[in-house]
Amino acid sequence: MAVGLHDFPLIPEIKGIRIGVAQAGIKKPNKKDLVIFEICEGASVAGVFTQNAFCAAPVRICHQHLDLAASRYLLINTGNANAGTGKPGLEAAFETCDALAGLVGVKRESILPFSTGVIGELLPVDKIVAAIPDAVANLSATNWQSAGIGIMTTDTLPKGSVRTFEFDGQTYTIGGISKGAGMIRPNMATMLGYICTDIAIETALLQDILKDTVNKSFNRITIDSDTSTNDSCIAIATGCAGNAKIASLEEPLAQAFVAAFTEVMQELAHAIVRDGEGATKFVTVEVTGTREKDDATKVAFEIAHSPLVKTALFASDPNWGRILAVVGRAGAAGLNVDGVQLHINGVEIARNGGRSPDYLEEQGKQAMAPEEIHIVVDLGMGQCSDVVWTTDFSHEYVTINAEYRT
Amino acid sequence: MAVGLHDFPLIPEIKGIRIGVAQAGIKKPNKKDLVIFEICEGASVAGVFTQNAFCAAPVRICHQHLDLAASRYLLINTGNANAGTGKPGLEAAFETCDALAGLVGVKRESILPFSTGVIGELLPVDKIVAAIPDAVANLSATNWQSAGIGIMTTDTLPKGSVRTFEFDGQTYTIGGISKGAGMIRPNMATMLGYICTDIAIETALLQDILKDTVNKSFNRITIDSDTSTNDSCIAIATGCAGNAKIASLEEPLAQAFVAAFTEVMQELAHAIVRDGEGATKFVTVEVTGTREKDDATKVAFEIAHSPLVKTALFASDPNWGRILAVVGRAGAAGLNVDGVQLHINGVEIARNGGRSPDYLEEQGKQAMAPEEIHIVVDLGMGQCSDVVWTTDFSHEYVTINAEYRT
Incomplete structure (x- = not known):
């Protein structure tokens, strides 16, 4: 019943980002349900998260890890939200982080975990750990559509958006995916959104831009007034485009970036509404x-x-x-x-x-x-x-x- | 689909109150849709009303008339809410008040008008004026169930409640009706509720008790979070029981009255929820x-x-x-x-x-x-x-x- 939702766009390679997708069998067999983003060294990573006091275990861990280390991997599962699961839920999420960290040779704090799906059931750690090697082996710069599919829950279609813009003869790319169709009344973030760009920008400034843009996109959509326990939105700027790192909103390049970034964010937010549960309008x-x-x-x-x-x-x-x-x-x-x-x-x-x-x-x-x-x-x-x-x-x-x- | 809603109770005569019901053909032909309450001289009348800024024309008039004169008649129609109708809506409501006032020989300000039904359409004054004589001719002390039916909109059943209690050898009666099934999240009042008693009590105290009791009954129910434009709840104490007029909540009789009054109010409020649109629980x-x-x-x-x-x-x-x-x-x-x-x-x-x-x-x-x-x-x-x-x-x-x- 998605309303005016078009085909998943062709998102070109964004230098510094590779994506791996696997089938862990969390909810149903033979469905993509595990997604890993690999982020190059030196990237700026910003995040905004749900304000729901019952936030999920992975959201609590993301807050910690973003403070402790440069983020190198996103580890995302669908089918289970790992929310309302207390201390065992935190331990389960750490176990999955450790499995990925050990395999790729980074520390635990460089992993950001995300979960979406049913609330109140324990995360099936064994299934996720078993599928992580498949997802890592599958890492590629062109896996955007698979990733869009891999994070769906009651969504009927994968949701992506891409913009490129030129500035001083250099082309910059912004690409992202989102998911969510119910329990949608984001408060400082959406269900799940991941937006990547090759531009170089200071982390603190990227965080400011993300927060501001979320307030014009994901924080202005609602399907059923219910704020999720798992809302997370992550922006990654790899810096691989090679520009001098943006440090101020006053720079002309910053303004060109914010304009294109806002378009991507709004398109991803609208896609969630267009695919809202039961939506006909x-x-x-x-x-x-x-x-x-x-x-x-x-x-x-x-x-x-x-x-x-x-x-x-x-x-x-x-x-x-x-x-x-x-x-x-x-x-x-x-x-x-x-x-x-x-x-x-x-x-x-x-x-x-x-x-x-x-x-x-x-x-x-x-x-x-x-x-x-x-x-x-x-x-x-x-x-x-x-x-x-x-x-x-x-x-x-x-x-x-x-x-x-x- | 009403949940646990029992048969309309037998409400005995409440001295000082007579009720007339007629078919004005406002919404559908051959349906009771016009109800008149006749109140004896000397009664105390209290009211609480919707806080919706788009309150209906009759609600505005009730506020005025309660200040201007002792209320002698309630004039209630279903099928049309007379809300969102601006100045023509006010004029239409005044016309119906004048028709009843002229027929029964009281002044306009002694009439309290109430409307419920579709919002935004002009009140069919001619139909109401034509049916008023039928309702007046029909005035009787035993018309409670007909009145419950006559104020229904999407309600599937009429809603009534009655309590009697004894104090110092004297029996007192409290009876009431309510209606409402959608646009229910009352704010200081319900869709429509009318509660009558034969006890004698000061108007100001009755108003205090009504306001307080509404906060434990109608203001604690919700079906769809939408506060109506027409919510009105009226309490009438005829004084015909002959007790010394209650002037303070400290009096033992006041406390017995409040306890029974609260039961009636809660039962009427619960009845609205039990008959909520589509309710199965x-x-x-x-x-x-x-x-x-x-x-x-x-x-x-x-x-x-x-x-x-x-x-x-x-x-x-x-x-x-x-x-x-x-x-x-x-x-x-x-x-x-x-x-x-x-x-x-x-x-x-x-x-x-x-x-x-x-x-x-x-x-x-x-x-x-x-x-x-x-x-x-x-x-x-x-x-x-x-x-x-x-x-x-x-x-x-x-x-x-x-x-x-x-």
Whole structure:
């Protein structure tokens, strides 16, 4: 049911990155479920992670390892989230790190582990350890699509994005993959996202750019309002392009990089929404005219989370009263309901807090028919705005989530 | 699909109250959709209303009229919410008040109007005005069940509750009706609730008791997290029982009254959840061990709103990881995840933030099988707690809300 999700793009070699994929049999036999990224020495690695207090064991370890050593490998499994597993979960994740570290000859702290899948079951360490040699033997610069497939859970399609840009005669490449279809309301990160580039950039600056860009991409999507325990987003800059290391956002190259990086991040974030569980619509919710940006963000998320709005979207029903009802309860400071306007796909539906005098139900039906829906709510109080992206709520969503573990 | 909702109770005559019901043909022909309550002179009338900024025209008028005059009649229609209708909506509601006021010989301000149904369509004033004489001619002390039916929208059953209690040889009666099945996350009131008693009590005290009791009943239920534009809850004390007017909560009679009143309010609130759109479960979410009560309330509502928890409840799937994930993101101050415990219907599922060592999946399945589910999450940090009531999320919910206007 993915909405407007195109074929996986051709991501060219990004110098300094090799990817290995294997079948560990964690969830189902004969499925790619183990992915290793190999990172060259000297690369800058940045990460943002879930703010969920019940964060998974691998997330806790990533925080530690990023502080302790230069990251040389990402070790990613799907089929088991290793969350809600307490101390045994931490030990299990360390065991898998040790297995990879021993095989490739780096220290444990140079491995960043990631897990996604069912919460609350112990990680099958033996299966993962047994498959690590296959993944290492398989390392290649061209394994991006396999990696996209290897990190899927309830995703129906692998998700990738790539941009190249030229600057002073040098070509730079940014490529990435993401996964996630349910338990999606990222808070400082997404389910899983990995973005690599050959540009050279200081680690601290890359971290700042990642954090800022996440707030314009993964942190502005929601499928079901549930923040995952495993959200992780990693940016890797290998430096193999050979440019003088970027050290400041003021540099023209930094600005070109941020523009392309933001496009990749947004495309990966949108891909998660387009492949959202049971999604039949890709919905952009834009709230404008607030006094503070936080108010716009809050109202947009409340609209995006409302089951009544989402089921109306599923039915292509221009039930605008439900949208105004959410605006009314969302708690924007100083709201004057008589100043609220609502457009859906360009059709003015509400003006001055009520139905527009010229609006006809038939226009609303036409506006709601496409797969891509753009809702704009103008609160008419100020100059701030924000945008979030979401899906509708379908029978398929209930089916997927009622049967997830069966 | 109502869960454990019993037959409408026999509500005896409450002296000072008469109820008239008619068919105005607002939504469908030949359905009861207009209800009038006649209140004797000298009664105390209290009300609490939605906090939604897009509150409906009748809610605005109720606020005004309660300040201006003693209330003598409630005028309630279903099939049209008269919300999102701007100034024409206010004028329409006033017209219906005038029609009733003229017929029964009171002033406009003695009428409290209420509407429920589709948002954003103009109230069919002519149909209501034409049916008012029928409702007035039909006034009787025994019309409670007809009134329960006359205020239904997507409700599948009428909802009523009654308690009598004795004090000093005198019998007092409290009876009420409620409605609501979707757009239910009341904020200071419910969709519609009307509770009458023959006790004599000061209006200001009745208002205090109503507000307090709403916070233990209607304000602790949620079906879909969407606060309605029309929530209204009215308490009427006719004083016909002849007791010395209660003026203080300290009086023993006041305490007996509050206890019985709370039972009626909670039963009416629970009835709304039991008849929630698509409900197959009645779910009690109890959060204990927080430092502040607000934290318990917040965590309980977050669990009750999570689509992932609700679909797992629909599937009778003891997917406790989803509950812990909500606890982790809900933002309780000072949360130590290693101290969290989870019981479902008496079975200990999680201890110390992870799966209980003795827990077997089979026990969880048995615990989740009944229609009535009691979830207890102990955060282990303090002495505060709160309880909310909710439903699961089923295919039927999506069907009802995708097809509501078709």
